[in-house]
Amino acid sequence: MKRPVEITFAQAINEGLHQAMAASDEVICYGLGIDDPKRIFGTTVDLKERFGKRVFDMPLSENAMTGIGVGAAIGGLRPVMVHQRLDFFLLAMDQLVNSAAKWHYMFGGKRSVPLTIRLIIGRGWGQGPTHSQNLQAWFAHIPGLKVVMPSSPADAKGLLRASIDDNNPVVFLEHRWLHQQMGEVPESPDFRVPLSECRVMEKGVDVTIVASSYLTIEALHAVRRLREEGVQAELIDLRTIKPLDWPTLLTSVKKTGRLLALDSGAAFGSVAGTIVARVASDLFSHLRAAPLYLTMPDVPEPTAYELTREFYFGAPEIAAAAWKMVKGEERSFPELEREGHHDVPGQWFAGPF
Amino acid sequence: MAEGSDTEKIMRALYLIRGVEEGIAQRYPAGKMRCPVHFSIGQEGVSAALAPLMRRDDLAVSSHRAHAHYMGKGGSVRAMLAEIYGRAGGCSGARGGSMHLIDESVGFKGSTAIVGNTIPIGVGLGLALQQKGSDSLAIVFLGDGAIEEGVFYESVNFAAVQRLPVLFICENNLYSVYSPLGPRQPAGRSIYKMVEAMGIKSVAGDGNDVAATYKLMHAVIAEMRSGQGPVFAEFSTYRWLEHCGPADDDHLGYRAQGECAEWKKRAPVARYEKYLRENEGWSAARLEALRNEVLADIARDFAWVEAQPLPPRPDAYREVYAEDAGKSVGQNTMESAA
Ligand SMILES: Cc1ncc(C[n+]2csc(CCOP(=O)(O)OP(=O)(O)O)c2C)c(N)n1
Numbered sequence: 090m091k092r093p094v095e096i097t098f099a100q101a102i103n104e105g106l107h108q109a110m111a112a113s114d115e116v117i118c119y120g121l122g123i124d125d126p127k128r129i130f131g132t133t134v135d136l137k138e139r140f141g142k143r144v145f146d147m148p149l150s151e152n153a154m155t156g157i158g159v160g161a162a163i164g165g166l167r168p169v170m171v172h173q174r175l176d177f178f179l180l181a182m183d184q185l186v187n188s189a190a191k192w193h194y195m196f197g198g199k200r201s202v203p204l205t206i207r208l209i210i211g212r213g214w215g216q217g218p219t220h221s222q223n224l225q226a227w228f229a230h231i232p233g234l235k236v237v238m239p240s241s242p243a244d245a246k247g248l249l250r251a252s253i254d255d256n257n258p259v260v261f262l263e264h265r266w267l268h269q270q271m272g273e274v275p276e277s278p279d280f281r282v283p284l285s286e287c288r289v290m291e292k293g294v295d296v297t298i299v300a301s302s303y304l305t306i307e308a309l310h311a312v313r314r315l316r317e318e319g320v321q322a323e324l325i326d327l328r329t330i331k332p333l334d335w336p337t338l339l340t341s342v343k344k345t346g347r348l349l350a351l352d353s354g355a356a357f358g359s360v361a362g363t364i365v366a367r368v369a370s371d372l373f374s375h376l377r378a379a380p381l382y383l384t385m386p387d388v389p390e391p392t393a394y395e396l397t398r399e400f401y402f403g404a405p406e407i408a409a410a411a412w413k414m415v416k417g418e419e420r421s422f423p424e425l426e427r428e429g430h431h432d433v434p435g436q437w438f439a440g441p442f
Numbered sequence: 443m444a445e446g447s448d449t450e451k452i453m454r455a456l457y458l459i460r461g462v463e464e465g466i467a468q469r470y471p472a473g474k475m476r477c478p479v480h481f482s483i484g485q486e487g488v489s490a491a492l493a494p495l496m497r498r499d500d501l502a503v504s505s506h507r508a509h510a511h512y513m514g515k516g517g518s519v520r521a522m523l524a525e526i527y528g529r530a531g532g533c534s535g536a537r538g539g540s541m542h543l544i545d546e547s548v549g550f551k552g553s554t555a556i557v558g559n560t561i562p563i564g565v566g567l568g569l570a571l572q573q574k575g576s577d578s579l580a581i582v583f584l585g586d587g588a589i590e591e592g593v594f595y596e597s598v599n600f601a602a603v604q605r606l607p608v609l610f611i612c613e614n615n616l617y618s619v620y621s622p623l624g625p626r627q628p629a630g631r632s633i634y635k636m637v638e639a640m641g642i643k644s645v646a647g648d649g650n651d652v653a654a655t656y657k658l659m660h661a662v663i664a665e666m667r668s669g670q671g672p673v674f675a676e677f678s679t680y681r682w683l684e685h686c687g688p689a690d691d692d693h694l695g696y697r698a699q700g701e702c703a704e705w706k707k708r709a710p711v712a713r714y715e716k717y718l719r720e721n722e723g724w725s726a727a728r729l730e731a732l733r734n735e736v737l738a739d740i741a742r743d744f745a746w747v748e749a750q751p752l753p754p755r756p757d758a759y760r761e762v763y764a765e766d767a768g769k770s771v772g773q774n775t776m777e778s779a780a
């Protein structure tokens with residue numbers, strides 16, 4: 090039974106979970122709705138059937154279930170917990186920050202916490218202020234946590250396997266708009282994408298564009314269009330937010346002399362802001378232009394269709410910002426506007442969740 | 443048993459909640475209401491029974507499935523519909539959607555989308571009422587799933603310690619999304635008895651029996667107004683539609699075959715109609731007239747909302763802070779680090 094070479098992001102996660110659970114009895118998976126008819130957007134299909142009691146639905150108790158994950162991890166398991174929205178996990182900050190992130194350090198390195206926490210970031214169809222938060226910078230701010238944000242199906246699988254193998258707590262962020270995305274994914278159970286290695290997606294000499302997760306897709310459209318117009322942008326997909334692969338990033342900016350850092354989170358304290366700060370202080374003499382970041386505003390996401398129309402930025406704004414940096418002039422890229430409704434990732438999505 | 447005007451208020455609330463919810467469900471597939479919507483169809487009973495018992499100055503909070511609570515409390519239907527449609531005039535400025543309803547003019551202080559989120563907030567409202575020496579109540583609407591959150595226990599505990607005027611109304615519809623009680627709560631444990639053991643008076647009832655619910659809550663609320671402290675009330679009920687959205691999802695098989703059909707036989711609206719005819723001397727014609735009156739209002743409300751303008755886009759950026767009221771913070775997403 091050969092599977093197609095190309096599968097969706099959700100299927101890639103599913104394959105990664107199956108292989109991780111088959112490889113080690115220590116891996117358990119739990120989360121609200123993990124074995125329900127929707128199977129966490131298809132990512133947990135057939136896990137319950139195959140692995141029985143190692144896969145279970147849980148009470149609405151995010152904080153306790155996180156602490157239970159920490160306890161299970163120090164007790165010899167490798168739990169993978171999932172939440173259908175990142176926002177639901179905010180009830181668990183005590184266990185994440187005070188227990189999971191600190192355990193290894195504060196007990197003198199006696200025991201690590203191999204816990205993977207999958208969080209899904211919502212967007213569109215009125216997800217609104219409490220179903221669409223991009224808090225990667227928050228998690229990255231906590232020493233002891235690793236933060237992963239895949240953008241392609243292959244990375245989703247490879248990074249998930251690496252996260253489960255990793256002996257630290259890993260916050261694994263999946264953007265809801267990526268689950269349906271198709272891509273080639275190695276089928277081998279040995280396939281891994283190492284943590285803390287970003288990927289140079291497109292090579293270029295004029296400007297370095299740093300993206301992650303869903304924004305990488307938007308950036309890719311911008312970079313291809315810029316290339317047609319003679320601007321050679323280098324696109325870096327961070328893949329792991331923390332610990333960040335600084336050498337690759339700094340090498341690129343040294344070469345291009347320009348940085349445009351993208352972030353799906355709010356501006357203040359963003360990952361992009363941290364990257365701009367480091368580049369500005371470490372590479373000041375290499376820079377040909379002031380480094381820029383393009384982020385979400387310091388405003389919660391509104392719910393109404395009309396209010397979200399211009400709320401998000403994407404390929405047109407990324408292309409315009411890069412163009413201005415390189416060419417020093419304003420230019421708009423209306424041809425990069427997405428077609429159809431702005432609040433859905435594609436035709437397949439008809440709400441409500 | 444109920445005072446004459448109360449029975450009419452209840453029947454009106456039942457028709458209103460049911461009619462508005464069906465109106466939303468029918469129109470939702472057209473794609474104009476682009477936000478997650480959790481319907482109360484089948485669960486109208488408790489909110490309607492409480493409608494004449496909750497005073498305007500009682501303060502209520504709720505969760506994701508709040509339409510019935512909001513309407514039972516007397517919230518503006520038009521402001522709610524505008525919010526769900528994302529139009530100008532929405533009760534939350536088109537920024538909250540179906541899961542974030544508010545109508546402070548009738549004491550509906552807010553419903554939110556994170557399960558358990560408003561439980562302590564309702565207790566805090568109770569604290570404020572007590573400190574001010576008011577005889578108003580704080581009312582917390584919650585589901586059977588919400589009691590699994592740690593914050594529920596912490597909140598009940600505090601309400602018990604301080605003897606706060608908080609009425610917890612738990613609608614137990616047996617499910618949290620697709621999850622039955624089985625994997626979530628130990629078999630055979632009753633929610634209200636557990637809460638009683640935490641030190642607050644607890645009662646339970648059939649939430650689809652509106653007359654009985656009214657009778658029970660009439661007594662409970664009268665007692666609470668004389669400063670008896672918090673009460674927890676659990677009502678069994680059942681949602682007919684899918685967890686989120688306007689469709690029937692019985693085909694998914696997460697609920698036993700025939701379970702929904704069985705509950706439909708115990709529909710709160712039809713049962714209360716029957717009760718009024720058999721016990722309160724209502725004629726079929728009187729019911730029909732009331733129903734038509736309510737439905738005509740609802741039709742006008744939908745016509746109104748569909749004609750409402752879209753909100754101005756800069757509204758997305760307003761009022762992040764209290765001092766911004768009425769101002770825009772600007773929508774420039776690009777900032778130079780230099
Ligand atoms: C903290 C949190 N976890 C998970 C969710 C997703 N969620 C939304 S509603 C819901 C079910 C809640 O069940 P219950 O309290 O019984 O209310 P019901 O939907 O049955 O009315 C869940 C799990 C959420 N919104 N918040």
Ligand SMILES: [Mg+2]
Pocket residue numbers: 585586587613614615616617618619
């Ligand atoms: Mg429920």
